[in-house]
Amino acid sequence: MEAAHHDVIGVDPHKSSLTAAALETDETTSATRRFALNKGTGPAVLAWAARFEDVLFAVEGAQGLGRGISQFLLSQGHDVLDVPSTLSMKARVLHAGGGRKTDAADARAVGWVAQHHEGLRSVATEDHAEILDLLTRQRDGLQGERTRALNRLHDLFRDLIPGGVPRGLTLTRGRAALRGLRPATAIGQTRRDLARDLIGEVARLEKLTDDYERRIAEELQASGTSLMGLQCISTIMAGKILGEVGDVRRFRSAGHFASYTGAAPLDTSSGDNLRQRLNPGGNRRLNSVLHVMAVCQIQHGGLGRDYYLKKLAEGKTPRKARRALKRRLSNVIYRKILKDLSTGASANS
Structure with missing residues (x-):
């Protein structure tokens, strides 16, 4: 303008x-x-x-x-x-x-x-993107609260049960561990009561998380996105992407978008020395999504793993090869959102 x-x-x-x-x-x-x-x-x-x-x-x-x-x-x-x-x-x-x-x-x-x-x-009128941003942030907050509650539960079980409970504590395992406890002292009984309250808190948080995930899925369906068709893109990840990106047309190119996600390296060349380094900036939520997507594709095969192996064959370290894959995935996501936008515009015209 x-x-x-x-x-x-x-x-x-x-x-x-x-x-x-x-x-x-x-x-x-x-x-x-x-x-x-x-x-x-x-x-x-x-x-x-x-x-x-x-x-x-x-x-x-x-x-x-x-x-x-x-x-x-x-x-x-x-x-x-x-x-x-x-x-x-x-x-x-x-x-x-x-x-x-x-x-x-x-x-x-x-x-x-x-x-x-x-x-x-x-500035554009708030739409599906803003709703998805609100829902995914609230869901992530609930996940954080659940993790903290489970950590406190671990501490209580360590004092209630010799050796505590194994890692990977879940709601089901917590209930099973609590079921057989019969503390003989008042302190032990207090710890058991606190553990019971924490288990109830975890159950409440998990129910709320499920509700938000359902709402995110409904909002994604209403938005008409096809991001979930990409390998290793879950419903939550798609919601985070659209919520953070907003109107993709504000990015002039795939390179501009990659810079926003922190996937584009920074040029640190000086004179005849041509160097690039990791970009520590950019949108960290989107960068985290790209990292999870890259690691998943490397582990499960497909075009992403083929590209990763190609970079390794070129002499790149595993870390640099993974960064190169993240940069490529940033381009894929950018083109996919643009295509969805043009398809939706054509359908509405």
């Missing part, structure tokens, strides 16, 4: 307030205003912005603190650009000639970025 032909309103959001700055096409600031966040914030921003013509909104962190105002502006028919905080910070330093930071300065910096940066993503 070309921002240079619009008056731009940069928005710097916070937990309890947001600051808006209106910039004309020559970068001069027409007005700034701070708004307290409440039910009337959205209408108040639009009423204040009504004095400006052909306005384009730019919000810092439209997927984070700026989500609420961004979605409201979209619902009212306005175009909204998502400005990363790293870009607005650099713009503020360059324009102001220093590091002085105020909410008004941040809002102006957001507007400056929107006026000059051509690669900004247009």
Whole structure:
């Protein structure tokens, strides 16, 4: 979207307030205003912005603190650009000639970025991707709570049973171990009661996890994705991918997508020395999905294993060969999501 032909309103959001700055096409600031966040914030921003013509909104962190105002502006028919905080910070330093930071300065910096940066993503109305992101994160949180509960249960069984219980404790094994316990002391009885409560907690968490997995599967079916057709992509993994990616069209190429997932290596060449190193950045949830997918394909055979063995034959170490496979799988996922998008668009036309 070309921002240079619009008056731009940069928005710097916070937990309890947001600051808006209106910039004309020559970068001069027409007005700034701070708004307290409440039910009337959205209408108040639009009423204040009504004095400006052909306005384009730019919000810092439209997927984070700026989500609420961004979605409201979209619902009212306005175009909204998502400005990363790293870009607005650099713009503020360059324009102001220093590091002085105020909410008004941040809002102006957001507007400056929107006026000059051509690669900004247009905010889209929340859809299946946002629902999947919420559901998969909640499911992962429940899994973490279950693991912590089982670890505490292990500690109790260690004191209740000589030698404790074997690794791989599950709800069924925990119930079986608890069934034969008859502690003779008050301390032992207290530990047994705590263990019984933890087993009930694990049962509750597992039921909730199953419910969320069912909802994720239903949402994936409604989205029309075909990601589960790829080898070693489970329902949960597909939900994480779509939830994190959102609108895949925001990535200009497979290389841009691979950089976002952390699967593309970083170039560290200098002079005649050509080197690349592991990218420690990128989206770690997506990188984890790629890792699990790569390890699964290596173990179970197929095209992924063939590619891995080819890289080993070329002299790469197992770790580097696995990284190369992750990079290739990133391309496969990118093309698959794009194909699903084009197929869905064709079906709806």
